[in-house]
Amino acid sequence: MENTLIEKQLKAAADLNRIKLLACMKNGEVCVCDFVDVLGISQPAVSQHLRKLKEAGIITERKVGTWKHYRLVENQTPLMKGILEQIQPLKGCNCETDCCHVGGNINE
């Protein structure tokens, strides 16, 4: 891997709130509204964190109506594979609200 890509992905992952976002997504798709509850920060702040993870190629999104579902990309870089292995899945953000089941959760 190129050092600049390594740096970009490390920077994207090197934040406690974004680590929690990744921990949530280890269980599958999660929608933005659930992240807001879990992190206890504002919705725009969550949106900005998600954008950073997306720009680093770590997560992807799927639109379902007005909702947006985020999930880890399938083909992680070897770097991110290793990092994600060390992040423990976080329960309680696994799309238990209705939004993640309307339109079909990709993991079901």
Next chain:
Amino acid sequence: MENTLIEKQLKAAADLNRIKLLACMKNGEVCVCDFVDVLGISQPAVSQHLRKLKEAGIITERKVGTWKHYRLVENQTPLMKGILEQIQPLKGCNCETDCCHVGGNINE
């Protein structure tokens, strides 16, 4: 691993100059004077980067006279093991100046 430790180590590694420092040390011990040449930043800046890596438990140091040799710690966390695997060793910083051989390079 604890999320806060994960964050600390990711933050320590998430910088292009510090990635280069780690790349240098993959070949073994390196002294500060060599790092300065490789990175092209001031000696105090290098010193500050090294401190950050040390505080994250990623590197350790050995004093030889007025010189200081830095190297990767042996027992890396699983997180850092994975990250270090992805960083390509950087040649030309492998303590080719005298300082790293006076007092015995730990890798020889």
Next chain:
DNA sequence: TCATAATATAAGAATATAGTTATATACTGA
């Protein structure tokens, strides 16, 4: 079509980071 809901973007403030130069510390050798 319009009000509502979910998410994204913009603008701005507070804090963190990474560099600089100047100075301090610690060791060496004359």
Next chain:
DNA sequence: TCAGTATATAACTATATTCTTATATTATGA
């Protein structure tokens, strides 16, 4: 003991990051 060398720390500046609130965008459904 003292000058010189290697590294660390301090103080400061410039920039980046991460929040907040306000607003824009997009989709839904009455």
